[in-house]
Amino acid sequence: MNKTPHANRLHIGIFGNRNAGKSSLFNAIIGQDIAVVSEVEGTTTDPVIKAMELIPFGPVVWIDTAGLDDVGILGSLRVEKTKKMLERTDFALYVMDGTQPDLKGYEQMKGIFKRFNIPYMLIVNKKDAMSEDSIKKLECIEDEKHFVSTMEMRDIHTLNSKLMEKLRAIEDEEVLVGDLLPYGSTVVLVVPIDSEAPKGRIILPQVQIIRDCLDHGIKCHVVRDTELTDALSELSRVDLVITDSQAFKEVSKLVPESIPLTGFSILFSRQKGDLKKLLSGIEALKSLKSGSRVLISETCTHNHSHEDIGRVKIPRLIHNHLHSDIQIDFSMGHDFPHDLSKYDLVIHCGACMVNRKTMLYRIDQSHEAEVPITNYGLTLAHFSGILDRSIEILKDRI
Ligand code: SF4
Numbered sequence: 001m002n003k004t005p006h007a008n009r010l011h012i013g014i015f016g017n018r019n020a021g022k023s024s025l026f027n028a029i030i031g032q033d034i035a036v037v038s039e040v041e042g043t044t045t046d047p048v049i050k051a052m053e054l055i056p057f058g059p060v061v062w063i064d065t066a067g068l069d070d071v072g073i074l075g076s077l078r079v080e081k082t083k084k085m086l087e088r089t090d091f092a093l094y095v096m097d098g099t100q101p102d103l104k105g106y107e108q109m110k111g112i113f114k115r116f117n118i119p120y121m122l123i124v125n126k127k128d129a130m131s132e133d134s135i136k137k138l139e140c141i142e143d144e145k146h147f148v149s150t151m152e153m154r155d156i157h158t159l160n161s162k163l164m165e166k167l168r169a170i171e172d173e174e175v176l177v178g179d180l181l182p183y184g185s186t187v188v189l190v191v192p193i194d195s196e197a198p199k200g201r202i203i204l205p206q207v208q209i210i211r212d213c214l215d216h217g218i219k220c221h222v223v224r225d226t227e228l229t230d231a232l233s234e235l236s237r238v239d240l241v242i243t244d245s246q247a248f249k250e251v252s253k254l255v256p257e258s259i260p261l262t263g264f265s266i267l268f269s270r271q272k273g274d275l276k277k278l279l280s281g282i283e284a285l286k287s288l289k290s291g292s293r294v295l296i297s298e299t300c301t302h303n304h305s306h307e308d309i310g311r312v313k314i315p316r317l318i319h320n321h322l323h324s325d326i327q328i329d330f331s332m333g334h335d336f337p338h339d340l341s342k343y344d345l346v347i348h349c350g351a352c353m354v355n356r357k358t359m360l361y362r363i364d365q366s367h368e369a370e371v372p373i374t375n376y377g378l379t380l381a382h383f384s385g386i387l388d389r390s391i392e393i394l395k396d397r398i
Pocket of ligand 1: 298299300349350351352353354
């Protein structure tokens with residue numbers, strides 16, 4: 001469980017003003033002193049990110065943030081960093097100091113949670129230091145709220161159980177293959193092992209598809225492209241072939257039309273994003289012309305090679321098939337530009353290393369800026385001439 005990638009864990013953010021007791025609450029919930037706690041305002045300067053097992057829910061990532069009311073130039077930078085965490089937060093705990101309630105700040109944050117579509121819970125902290133009158137006043141807040149003292153283990157246990165309920169309600173990640181095929185089906189996974197393949201292992205999206213097949217009782221055979229033809233002839237029945245998107249063209253020639261074919265990245269387009277919106281980005285790709293500007297965005301940083309898909313292959317396809325003077329910019333990691341207005345299209349990576357929330361946020365941000373967005377898998381399928389075939393298996397679920 002400790003090896004569960006961050007991308008597959010729900011991210012719980014703790015927000016609130018300085019000295020509201022966010023870090024104490026964080027430490028009390030996880031039962032460890034991870035975040036530095038002190039009476040001095042603004043002790044948490046950068047977000048503290050901790051992956052852990054939240055028993056009995058499962059693997060999560062906690063994000064403890066700096067105070068939202070921080071001041072000065074450095075303070076504003078810290079607030080910016082805190083707000084940036086919203087992009088990957090699946091569930092928020094808003095911690096209010098019950099002895100100095102900032103209702104205006106809470107209302108503002110509620111608006112922001114709504115904008116980011118983040119479910120949240122209000123925690124009124126320092127209950128032990130509050131008078132009955134002040135408790136009564138805050139009880140009038142209409143939202144669901146929990147009065148806690150981080151020194152009272154009973155409060156923390158109650159809060160934990162409530163949190164489990166909320167997390168279970170939002171744990172709705174779509175399956176990858178399990179809902180496309182019935183139990184007992186047979187799938188062939190094509191994993192090219194070339195100079196681009198990492199030494200001694202297969203990559204995370206492939207591992208996740210294998211696990212999803214196993215979870216749903218789907219038999220899965222993993223082969224290289226070079227053994228695909230043999231595998232297809234040896235197996236009495238194949239219900240689906242899933243290939244690395246870089247081998248789409250070659251694999252589509254080897255797989256008979258009677259066998260459905262799709263790509264790892266296409267399956268992830270659905271699980272990690274919004275396939276319908278990403279597909280509409282392909283229409284924008286087709287209409288790029290001389291002078292158009294494209295942003296290629298990747299959510300993690302890795303070394304670039306001579307055949308790097310984002311840096312080399314997709315730009316080459318765009319320049320060769322559409323127009324040689326289409327301008328292409330790149331963004332890496334969590335630095336997705338705020339201003340997308342100068343772009344005609346965003347082409348995003350498969351987002352396997354980030355959670356669904358992060359990808360959905362980027363899709364929404366592009367739509368707000370009226371800039372179409374698509375991803376690597378769909379782009380490669382389009383340029384290989386097999387987009388329609390590769391999404392056929394998903395057509396009832398788009
Ligand atoms: S760049 Fe994107 S698709 Fe590639 S490994 Fe990183 S998150 Fe996954």
